Amino acid sequence: MSDAELARVVREEWGRLIALLLARFRRLDLVEDALADAVEVAAHRWRADGVPDNPAAWLNTAASRRVLDRLRAEAMQQRRAPLLVTDSEHRQSRAGAMADTGDLVEDDVLRLVLMCTHPALAPEAASALALRLVLGVSTPDVARLFLVPESTMAARITRAKKKIVAAGIPFAVPGAGLLPERVDTVAQTAYLAFTAGYAPGSGPDLLRAGLAGEALRLVRVVLAQRPRESVLIALLALMLLQHSRRDARVGAEGALVQLADQNRAMWHAPEIAEALGLLRSFGPTPALTLQGAAYLIQAQIAAEHATADTAAVTRWDRIVRRYDALLQLxxxxxxQLARAVAVAESEGPAAGLDALDDVHMPASHRPAAVRGELLARLGRTDAARAALEEAVGQCRNESEATHLRKRLTELG
Known part of the structure; x- marks a missing residue:
């Protein structure tokens, strides 16, 4: 169980630990390597000694010692050991309470996100770095979110980290006057983080509710400072509607429960009500950026599900039209994949298959999974099995792979 517990702690606490260490030492080039070293040591130590009472604190202490070791080594090389060690100890005593150049919130995770989304970095690189460094999304899963090869994404993240170190980008919340230029990138980062929590590309869990919830919280924190920022309002509505279904999406032993089979009484009504109120605030012709309009349309699609009493009465025709509008933007x-699913529900599986022909997602198992399901509905069992077997081969999420294998079994 030590390996499983370590994986869970790393998954859930990585971003917070990075933020704590960076608040103390202000050295991004040392902090991430030190925490990775601490995880490697824990993998061996915990097998022998058992999992400590506070695993996250254990990792924090181990990583801190490694940073201090590196600082002392640097000090010795530069013949300034007393000065640097004293400065490091002074930082520790303050534990992240160093003077802030901004005038916004005291939130270490947000500080790290804002550092990653500095205008010196390209938006895609900034979001990728924040996902990996702050929110603990694995590099392969970040690559899947951006639909690029893992090696490409790893190189992009490495370049972004080097640029932060070289440019001396501060670990601080910017002043209120500088925040607007980062809002869109922060929103995109939160959107991708929520997606990684809502539908993890790999690992044992069907849903990482903690990651999705943290992404939602970050949007609320920034929105508290920019209450009229329409892109954040639209994104919050979308997140609330999707997050409201979290308990109904997971069945016994973590099994996937499809939308049509979900117990709607388990959906979180207060979150749905809040989201619908946010959508009403936009009015019939809202003035939005392209990014904000995309979030709004996706929220309106989610609202179609949230306001339907059952899956059978969902207005799939309206959902298809909304996806058409989204694809234009x-x-x-x-x-495209989601639209094909909506077309299948509105016009039948044959029409859905036709719509699926235009979908190209080489790194994802989902097009093959949808194709297998639609072929099964048409009674084309052999072709359905072939598609589902292809999907199983591509799937890196254990819960989804189990669901696909179950469907194969059901097809005989």
Whole structure:
């Protein structure tokens, strides 16, 4: 159980630990390597000694010692050991309470996100770095979110980290006057983090509710400072509607429960009500950026599900039209795939298969999974099995792979 517990702690606490260490030492080039070293040591130590009472604190202490070791080594090389060690100890005593150049919130995770989304970094690189460094999303899963090879994403993240160190970008919340230029990138980062929590690309869990909830919290924190920021309002509505279904999406032993089979009484009504109120605040012709309009349309699609009494009465025709509008604004393979599913529900599985022909997502198992399901509905069992077997081969999420294998079994 020590390996499983370590994996859980790393998954859930990585971003917070990075933020704590960075608040103390202000050395991004040392902090991440030190924490990775601490995890490696824990993998061996915990097998022999058992899991400590406070695993996250154990990792924090081990990583801190490694940073201090590196600082002392640097001090010796530069013949300034007393000065640097004294400065490091002074930082520790203050434990992240160093003077802030900004005038906003005291939130270490947000500080780290804002550091990663500095205008010196390209938006895609900034979001990728924040996902990996702050929110603990694995590099392969970040690559899947951006639909690029893992090696490409690893290189992009490495370059972004080096640029932060070289440019001396501060670990601080910017002043209120500088925040607007980072809002769009922060929103995109939160959106991708929520997606990684809502539908993890790999690992044992169907849903990482903690990650999704943290992404939602970050949007609320920034929105508290920019209450009229329409892109954040639209994104919050979308997140609330999707997050409201979290308990109903997971069945016994972590099994996937599809939308049509979910117990709607388990959906979180207060979150749905809040989201619908946010959507009403936009009015019939809202003035939005392209990014904000995309979030709003996705929220309106989620609202169609939230306001339907059952899956059978969902207005799939309206959902198809909303996906058409979304694809005109921001074309993406994920939206094309979702539209194909909506077409299948509205017009039948044959029409859904036709719509699926235009979807190209080489790194994802989901197009093959949808194709297998639609072929099964048409009674084309052999072709359905072939598609589902392809999906199983591509799937890196254990819960989804188990669901796909179950469907294969059901097909005989």
């Amino acid at each position: 921001t074309p993406s393979p994920a939206a």
